[in-house]
Amino acid sequence: MKTQDLTMVPRSDQDASLPFPSLDGNTLQAYNKLVSTLYRCLHDNTGFQSFFDAFQQHFKALQGGILGVTSNPQRMVYGWTFGYPEGFEEWYINSDLPEKDEALTRYAQLPPRQFDSFLGGDSSRTILDILGPESRAWAEAVGMGDSAGMLVTRENGTNVVFMANRHQDFGPYTDDELLQMNLLAPHIENAVALHLKLYQSNSDNENLAMALNHVNKPLMVFNALGNIAQANNAARDLLDNTGNLFIGDDQRLHSSDRRLTRKLHDAISTAIVLSHKGHLDTQTLFIQNGHERLAICLTPLVANSIEHNGVLAELFSFDINLVPDFGKLQSLFQCTPAEAGVAVDLIHGLSANEIAVAKEISIHTARQHIKNLLAKNGYRKQTELVSMLVRALG
Template identity: 65%
Template sequence: MNNTVIPFSSPDAGEPEQLSLNEVELDRYNQLVSVLYRCLHENTGFTPFFEAFQQHFKALQGGIMAVTRNPQRIRYGWTFGHPEGFAQWYINSDLPERDEALTRFSNQPPRRFTSFLEGRSDLSILDMLSEESRAWTEQVNIGDSAGMLVSMDEECRIIFMANRQKQHGPYTHRELMQMNLLAPHIENAVTLHLKLYQTSSNNENLSLALNHVNKALVVINALGTVAQANDAARKIINHNSKLKLSSDGRLGSTDQQLARKISDAIAASIVNSHQGKLEPATLFVQGAEERAALNLTPLTAENPENNGVLVELFSFDNHDSADQEKLQRLFHCTPAEAAIAGELMKGLSSSEIAEERGISVHTARQHIKNLLAKNGYKKQTELVAMLVRALG
């Protein structure tokens, strides 16, 4: 069998060492590069490359993620291999700020893969993690994690990372060398992909279309920035003391905690859009005289670069109560259930509703279960989104 010698710059040496790939390895490497660039031509996102990478390197889960610097949060990304609902939970948790893998790979020199164990089977990744990270790492049975810094700017660092289960052993030096051959191609593909997204966000026809709709709508592109916001949406944002459109084109808030919630919700919806999940999310903004509700729905398109998030904005007077008769009629519910629905429209949890109305938490939850069952919704997030849309 023939060998092909390719120079590779070792992380521990200034001079390139010689990496010898046999015919099978070279063929697989060429296939990976081909699949990676074909993702750009065929508008398929990175899913085909993730699948090929998973198979070749026995990777369990990971993705390409844009990570803000301070605090360390996920802004957008493409993921693979995670269980249902994990990405949304992770983005909205505090884990990104303390995730040792994100920190490690974000601080590496660009275009260079490394791993936690660096080929050593006598080490354990669990000894390198915090207690909180260690808990879910053990649960998923992760044995090693490899990654690279793809690119960075003043706001974000884009990283590629791939976790591997314990039974496959640590990523070997040879595997890391092969990944490093892919590194410049991954950087090129991600850079080109982001340019496609940025180009697709500049759409005058979209702006004209949104302004013909009476509802307040904002379209967020797959980079988490505002592609378009119609006049009705801008009016609500401008009149709300806590909402704002920032100079860098992002929907945010003057309140730091709320700004983080909005950013996290947008990031989770973007990830869901790449996975074809249309689960809505609703955020509530409480002001002195009025409150606003933001319904976020992932947008999926034939071309993944047109994926993103549709944000519907609703404004409510704090002194107005929900129309109980309308709630009963539209949602087929009793007066008691309609009262609970009205509280859900204010963004209250079941425990907060119980305290507000002087009932037990069990009773509040039972009313919510009834509302879900009567209207065919599986999740409370879907019910809340529809309540806001129906009466907003």
């Protein structure tokens, strides 16, 4: 991009007399490098990480990212982030913080492609004076000094927000820095739009549809935006029979129970985040439907190209009155009759506390049975054990 392309026009006659920030040659060169790095992200399989690294260094940013957020309620459904500690995204998705996050709310209400910051260059204030109790606790813990962000795009009920927090040691974002961000804004919008098209293009994958329909078990695949890329005929038949689960017009999985819908979306979003990190941990949700219990095993899918990442959902329907095959359980999972009884309760979605109450045993005994099942079968997490139990008897 040539320097003359970056000439800025005053926003109004009233503002014409005000000093306008200017960028020197070195800054413009650094800006052009940022733009090049951003567009190179479309040609590799690491998402926006290289751009985040360059942005973080240039603007002395602490943490941030590009987040897809629903508007009502305000929940994170997908995203690419930088600077956060391990496990933060999963915790954030499954917490109530997104609904109370002043930064997300502020940036989602901006006109598209317009960066704003909390402090506006005023070093006499602190962001802690502006934030509510929940956000303030997090900001104080990480030493946040300012936050800047913009609304990238708004479509299909989802706001895509770019945000970048900054450590207090570097002071608030300056007018020059916000000018550079606003020059970057249309390029960020273009790059994100192209990325989203790559993700959404997988929803018409006929080969995937044919592959899923060769499997008799109910299967669904979610793309990296949390939308259903494909659901085989067995899955659609099962959804029709449950009555309280359905595929919405937005191509997302919904329930007639809003709380369950939120739980489903949070679990799918968590699996998407794990897929970007290369983690294959499976989690299982249980849904009660009359005398039936539906189990949904969600496994992150990691592909060669990050836009092909997603989530595989396996659906299992159980009659809660049906007596499981204890012999099969003991044989497959090398467990005692007592441990097999606990395994059955895990398949029905009970927690350790609920198992202790149902079997009239101590919580310590219930947990010990679960630990034995984990140790005997080589699993680290209870979620992995539960998923394998469901698959074995499903």
